[in-house]
Amino acid sequence: MLVQPYLTFDGRCEEALEFYRQALGAQVQMLMRFKDAPDPPPPGMVAPNSEHKVMHASFTIGASTVMATDGYSGGQPKFQGFSLSIMLDDIAATRRAYDALADGGQATMPLGETFWSPCFGMLTDRFGVSWMVMVADEVVQ
Numbered sequence: 001m002l003v004q005p006y007l008t009f010d011g012r013c014e015e016a017l018e019f020y021r022q023a024l025g026a027q028v029q030m031l032m033r034f035k036d037a038p039d040p041p042p043p044g045m046v047a048p049n050s051e052h053k054v055m056h057a058s059f060t061i062g063a064s065t066v067m068a069t070d071g072y073s074g075g076q077p078k079f080q081g082f083s084l085s086i087m088l089d090d091i092a093a094t095r096r097a098y099d100a101l102a103d104g105g106q107a108t109m110p111l112g113e114t115f116w117s118p119c120f121g122m123l124t125d126r127f128g129v130s131w132m133v134m135v136a137d138e139v140v141q
Contacts (some may be wrong), residue, residue, distance in 0.1 A: 006069070007067070008070075010074050028058075033052055034054075046071075079130060091118060101133065108130075
């Protein structure tokens with residue numbers, strides 16, 4: 001069984017993909033726009049004039065795959081009740097990832113030492129996605 005996050009950016013998917021490419025080295029594996037779908041979406045499923053918006057994208061961050069869409073494209077993505085967690089090999093890499101993701105976002109827990117990691121922090125990025133960034137430790141793996 002495989003569980004993968006599927007994020008709905010409500011019209012800002014392409015912007016988010018570029019942000020994660022720059023911040024984390026994400027690589028887009030697949031991107032399909034609504035206009036390229038073999039069948040048109042049912043009436044009312046997407047906002048008018050959304051043919052150039054992202055219907056489906058798949059991207060990797062390290063060894064992880066994340067999927068994404070623009071969804072209805074209303075402009076107000078809402079991400080609640082979960083966080084994406086990134087485990088890195090050292091403190092310097094953890095600081096770089098944390099700082100890059102926090103650009104335009106909000107720190108919710110500054111980076112610091114915890115009993116489970118020598119460097120852990122939490123933030124919400126500019127799209128409203130919650131992240132936990134940490135140095136991998138044998139306790140959390």
